[in-house]
Amino acid sequence: MLIAWLVFLFVEDSLASNSTALVSWQQEGNGRSAWDILWPCLTTIFACTWTILHFDVWPRNACYRWVWLLSLRAGIIAILAPEMVFWFAAAQRDYVKRLRKVCNAAQKERDNEVAEPKVWLSEHTRPLGQAHNLHHIDLVPVKTEWSLPQCFCIVSGGLAIQTQDEWIYTVRFTEMKAFIQAGILHCSDFRDQDIEDRAKVDPFAKGFAILQSTWFLCNIIARWASHLPVSPIELSTVAYVVCGVLIYAVYWHKPKNMSTSIKIHLHYTRATLPAEIHGLTESNPEGWVHLRARIKNEGWLSLTWRIIKSPLLRIEDPAGMIAKAEEEQNFLERAPSEDILFAVMTTFVASLFCAIHVAAWKYDFPSYAERISWRVFSLSSVAMVNIFSASNSMFYYAKYLESYGLLPPFMRVSTRPDGIAFRICLVASSHVYVIVRLGMTALVFSSLRALPMGSYTSIKWVTTIPHFS
Secondary structure, X not given: OHHHHHHHHHHHHHXXXXXXXXXXXXXXXXXXXXXXXXXXXXXXXXXXXXXXXXXXXOOOOOOXXXXXXXXXXXXXXXXXXXXXXXXXXXXXXXXXXXXXXHHHHHHHHHHHHOOOHHHHHHOOOHHHHHOOOOOOOOOOXXXXXXXXXXXXXXXXXXEEEEOOOOEEXXXXXXXXXXXXXXXXXXXXXXXXXXHHHHOOOOHHHHHHXXXXXXXXXXXXXXXXXXXXXXXXXXXXXXXXXXXXXXXXXXXXXXXXXXXXXXXXXXXXXXXXXXXXXXXXXXXXXXXXXXXXXXXXXXXXXXXXXXXXXXXXXXXXXHHHHHHHHHHHHHHHOOOHHHHHHHHHHHHHHHHHHHHHHHOOOOOOOOOHHHHHHHHHHHHHHHHXXXXXXXXXXXXXXXXXXXXXXXXXXXXXXXXXXXXXHHHHHHHHHHHHHHHHHHHXXXXXXXXXXXXXXXXXXXXXXXXXXXXXX
């Protein structure tokens, strides 16, 4: 709430109209028309939402219709709630940074144990592994540290092993330590150049998004400096630009839309893998797919219905969440206190996105009811974000206290599989937030039917050049 109040105090004058007179939709005029307001906002929002999406690697046998529909749903989510995209991006980057530490430590330990580099090579290629005269070949691995793009590729499901009997297994990031210690994977097996070769980076799209966002922000700042009113849709677009810049920074090292995973070929078959690796992979049978597996084809209607009824946010029972959190914590050396700090950071970004809309507190909407609705929706969005984050942080903090025996038995999360209060806070806040965001989107477009007269005033960028005699 403090963030919302500070943003309101900073830009409230720019949103207050110079006159209470409202003007309906203007097709043409000496200044800017209604299309001149709407079109730059829509193009900027589209550029900031579509280019920030960095999809994970889809399964090999995934249906292209399923991929297309999921991509469409992700685009809609990015438009309705870009702060949710930031939350997923920040969580993935946090996993990547911790995975890099674990992989580098395991790689260093493995390199110290193995003296002969050809032992590492024999795990991958049988002909060279069986050769006897290898002294004239430099078999020492090129690099001994894992990079952020490599770890992003692993977390995104972009690394797989392929056995001699043509079975492909997608390596999960929680299994990397075991694969490295067993000598199956090495950081020199694939490099950043290999990842860039498979990534679908579009410099033109990113360049257009940056130029469009920069030009739009310059216009808004100029209108604010000239004391000209800014419409709610322009204000909402500023929030999208701010959130898009932060997502760009978080996803800087992530490969964009890898269509196929990077495969490491082994001389093992699926049955002859080392015992520890065989048991690890067989515990996850969904990770295996054959090279000649057929693509799962389904109809458009059935796939659309599956996506509609599938929940966007799964609220698991506390016992299941504790088991999952402990597994990730044991692998990534993650403390519950760090989860709380992560929640504070993501809450700040989400609150900033919602607080920018609070700046239209004194804006002259076409009706009094719309003005009150905007105030209620903007404040409710900030409140719901903080309630969702607070309930999530309290759960992890309670788990942290429980691990040290500081909670009484009746307050322990692990002994309450129903988790009624925890579920109510998460489910209620998320559903109310969705309703609030839809209401604010409707108000943004409904406000275009009657804007203050100063909204159609153009900014005079060209000034008189002084004459020097």
